[in-house]
Amino acid sequence: MSLISVYGSFIRNAFLKMLAYRARYYTGIATYLFFVAVYYFIWQAIFAGKPEGYRISGYTLPEMLTYVSVGWIARSFYFSNIDDEMDDLVRSGQISVYLLRPVNFQAMMIFQAVGEALFRITFFSLPVGAVILLCFPINPPPSSADFLLFALSTALGFLTMASINFLVGLLAFYFKSVDGIMRAKYNLINLFSGLLLPLSFLPDWLRVAMEVLPFKSIAYVPLNFYLGKVPPEQIGSVLAGEFAWAFGLLAAGMILWTRAASRLTLQGG
Amino acid sequence: MALVEVQNLRKSFRTFKRSEGILGSFKDLFSRQYSTLNAVDGISFKVEEGELLGYLGPNGAGKSTSIKMLTGILKPTDGEITVMGYHPFRDRRAYTAHIGVVFGQRTQLWWDIAVLESLKLLAKIYRVSDSEFKSRLELLTETLGLKDLLHTPVRKLSLGQRIRCDLAGSLIYGPKILFLDEPTIGLDAVGKDAVRAFLRKINRDLKATIIMTTHDLKEIEELCQRILIIDKGRIIYDGSLERVRTLPGLKRRIYLDFAGSAPESKLNEIFGTRVAFERESERRLAGSYDPRELSTPELVKEVFANFDVADFTVSEPELEEVIMKIYREGAGAL
Amino acid sequence: MIYNLQIFGAYFAQFLKTRMSYRTDFFVSLVANILVGATGLLFVVFLMDGKNITELNGWSRAEVLFIYGYAMISMAIFSSVAINLYGFGNRYIIQGQFDRVLLRPLNSLAQVLFESFNLDSIGSLLVGLATMLYAARILGISIGMLDVGWLFVSSISGAVILISVFVVLSSVSFHFEDRIGIAPPFYNLISFGRYPITIFNRVIQFILSWVIPFAFVAFYPATHFFNRTGFELLCYLTPLVALVSVVVAWVFWQFGVSKYESTGN
Known part of the structure; x- marks a missing residue:
């Protein structure tokens, strides 16, 4: 079996797994609607009484509402459970089975996440997007080039997110329970990726730090591409930055995986 | 009153059939085929x-x-279950x-x-x-x-x-x-x-x-x-x-030891399909038979009448064989 | 009752013993929990920086923070036991641990809730309390003995409402076998309960008050401390709403147990 079909089968299995959970599928769609609703109303309230076209930290109300809706729709695509699944594998001891297989574990996990993401984009993001579009106003991007940049940037965001999740998943080798850490990661990323609010809202010292760190690739950068807010002369360097972080984190995961896995064999499974 | 009393106890589960492949799974999201499985189907018994x-x-x-x-x-x-009145x-x-x-x-x-x-x-x-x-x-x-x-x-x-x-x-x-x-x-x-x-x-x-x-x-x-x-x-x-x-239909086994070489073909001639013989050693044969077709005394009598038998034993069916038969054939075996 | 408290105490003591044997783990989780609480709070702090944006549809920054802190307290109490509801479908139904629960002469729901605890949530409880006190000082609220009593009663009621909602959602796991269950997505829904309810539209306000009563978790009871009119009745209805929630949750739970199939291994 060729390498492509091996990893292809991971993608396929992820599809089947996602389809098996019917209740979660429906509630999942509803959840995204709730999320968008909460932030939609918060932003409405923030802009209440302000004149039309008023900007806060560089965003008008229609821009902000689009930012929130598109942000959550994109999240339904890039979100992944790699850390949670690695935790399960370590807890149940099944991880040792994977160590025996002639496949790269990290690649397998990431391809599984790709499978889930492809599943989500077809069966989840589209219906979520349709429902949100019906309930809340979303403006189209200024040009199709902006949309393409958004799509490319989101794909890099997905890779960044998956790599971070893989790194967090490695902690399962070191701690008895990583539930708390995973919850903290979840909240930190929602905030510092710019999903909850654009990073331009942060106080200066924190904003500077977040400009350097990789989290902005996940939401803030793609959404600014969508809104056409990235100046043309910066597009190249912004994408290069996303690229560098995504693959840097991937490489870090690869190196640290070998160390974590050797811990397992030392303990005797 | 018995300690445990079970009357017409029944338990059914609803199960659904998963369709195959990605397309089938996708279909399952919207409509599923259910069927009812009667895991326990009307049982009654008492325990003292x-x-x-x-x-x-x-x-x-x-x-x-x-x-x-x-x-x-x-x-x-x-159905009803009562155990110690509960x-x-x-x-x-x-x-x-x-x-x-x-x-x-x-x-x-x-x-x-x-x-x-x-x-x-x-x-x-x-x-x-x-x-x-x-x-x-x-x-x-x-x-x-x-x-x-x-x-x-x-x-x-x-x-x-x-x-x-x-x-x-x-x-x-x-x-x-x-x-x-x-x-x-x-x-x-x-x-x-x-x-x-x-x-x-x-x-x-x-x-x-x-x-x-x-x-x-x-x-x-x-x-x-x-x-x-x-x-x-x-x-x-x-x-x-x-x-x-003692369930009817269970095969018994008889072991026959002969003074000389065991006369397998002659035995087959006499008993035909009623007894299936197998050679255990040069002088020893084992035969299995259904006591309903051929009673043990009849079998022994006929063997003694025709052959010079040194020794014989008849064995009860092994429990395992009994249970296997029941598992295999269900209630029909009884 | 005394018997039940004794059993509860024994369960808690056992839990502490096992938890304390992994001390580093505990401190890591505690820090993580404080981070979780802090990031939620930071969103509000960054959103309303106090210079450009000072109010949320008529609610001052301090009021919003006060309600937010209030919600964190109820939610911390809730999450100290809700940890078992979070993985209920997987741990109890799929892995079949619910068999063991049913074989004990104790209330099945109480066993599930009190089998383990999430002590880390003390972190967000403290963050919530600090936020509330900070906001109270800005608002010039003086807190007397009666107010402390109300804070205690209402935050317990708030926690009970949250627990009840998630018991209802978890009992769905009895009917549909699913590793994840439908409850986890709803944990995020709690966000609605942290803001002044009037910023939402009428439909959502109605749902948050009478269907999934998250508005009673913090918003309504917090209005006790504000110099505002219009919420007096709803504010003091909080304990009653908690009581009704418990009854509803119990009915759903009992129905679920009767459908339990015990197929897990």
Whole structure:
């Protein structure tokens, strides 16, 4: 079996797994609607009484509402459970089975996440997007080039997110329970990726730090591409930055995986 | 009144058929095909105090489902169960205070804490007085050989050790009846022996009523006076272990030793299809026959009339063979 | 009752023993929990920086923070036991641990809730309390003995409402076998309960008050401390709403237990 079909089968299995959970599928769609609703109303309230076209930290109300809706729709695509699944594998001891297989574990996990993401984009993001579009106003991007940049940037965001999740998943080798850490990661990323609010809202010292760190690739950068807010002369360097972080984190995961896995064999499974 | 009374007990589950492939799974998101499975399909029986009842049946026959209804875990779809005057599911909290349960596959002790701590916690839950706890613990430690295990966390025990501790856990509060679901599954010979000896002891000496499911026929032979065989949710046999061996249609075996070389072809000529002979050695033949077609005295008489026989033995059918036949052919075998 | 408290105490003692044997783990989780609480709070702090944006549809920054802190307290109490509901479908139904629960002569729901605890949530409880006190000082609220009593009663009620909602959602796991269950997505829904309810539209306000009563978790009871009119009745209805929630949750739970299939291994 060729390498492509091996990893292809991971993608396929992820599809089947996602389809098996019917209740979660429906509630999942509803959840995204709730999320968008909460932030939609918060932003409405923030802009209440302000004149039309008023900007806060560089965003008008229609821009902000689009930012929130598109942000959550994109999240339904890039979100992944790699850390949670690695935790399960370590807890149940099944991880040792994977160590025996002639496949790269990290690649397998990431391809599984790709499978889930492809599943989500077809069966989840589209219906979520349709429902949100019906309930809340979303403006189209200024040009199709902006949309393409958004799509490319989101794909890099997905890779960044998956790599971070893989790194967090490695902690399962070191701690008895990583539930708390995973919850903290979840909240930190929602905030510092710019999903909850654009990073331009942060106080200066924190904003500077977040400009350097990789989290902005996940939401803030793609959404600014969508809104056409990235100046043309910066597009190249912004994408290069996303690229560098995504693959840097991937490489870090690869190196640290070998160390974590050797811990397992030392303990005797 | 009998200790346990079961009347027309039924349990059905709704299952759905998963379609194949990605397209099929996608279809399943929107519409599913359901069907009803009658796991237990109208069973009735009684158990008297002090009995040790073996509950047998092939995998998926409904054994576990019945035990789970008897212990109050599952709500019956239909029918009545009364144990010591309680309805297990309806009166669950009052009822479970009086029963002990051990599931071989899964522990009921607390995973992370030492065995003794688990037992103490159980004593608190079941309101066992200190003096009672002490004397029972002593007895159980002795008979189950727990002395060295009491301070070990459950997760560090071997399977055999865990089962012994689980047995202690289910008896520490002095239940009147014990339900065991495959208590010796996965144990080695030594482990099995220890559990069996213990069960025999508490059944004989303490007059404990025990209902157990098992796949181990040696266990049944050693322990149970009465067995109940269930298949496809129905009881197909309820009676003594002795009687099951006399089931019509079971083949017996006769072993014939001849003074000289065994005359196999001549025997085949005489008995034809009524007896199937196999050569065991130069002078020894084994033949199996259906006593309904050919009675044992008739067979022996005819053999003696025609041959010079040095010795012969007739063997009862092995329990395993009996059970296998019943599993294979279902109620029709009886 | 005394018996129940004793059992509860025994469960708690056992839990502490196991938890304390992994001490580093505990401190890591505690820090993580404080981070979780802090990031939620930071969103509000960054959103309303106090210079450009000082109010949320008529609610001052301090009021919003006060309600937010209030919600964190109820939610911390809730999450100290809700940890078992979070993985209920997987741990109890799929892995079949619910068998063991049903074999004990104790209330099945109480066993599930009190089998383990999430002590880390003390972190967000402290963050919430600090936020509330900070906001109270800005608002010039003086807190008397009666107010402390109300804070205690209402935050317990708030926690009870949250627990009840998630018991209802978890009991769905009895009917549909699913490793994840439908409850986890709803944990995020709690966000609605952290803001002044009037910023939402009428439909959502109605749902948050009478269907999934998250508005009673913090918003309504917090209005006790504000110099505002219009919420007096709803504010003091909080304990009653908690009581009704418990009854509803119990009915759903009992129905679920009767459908339990015990197929897990």
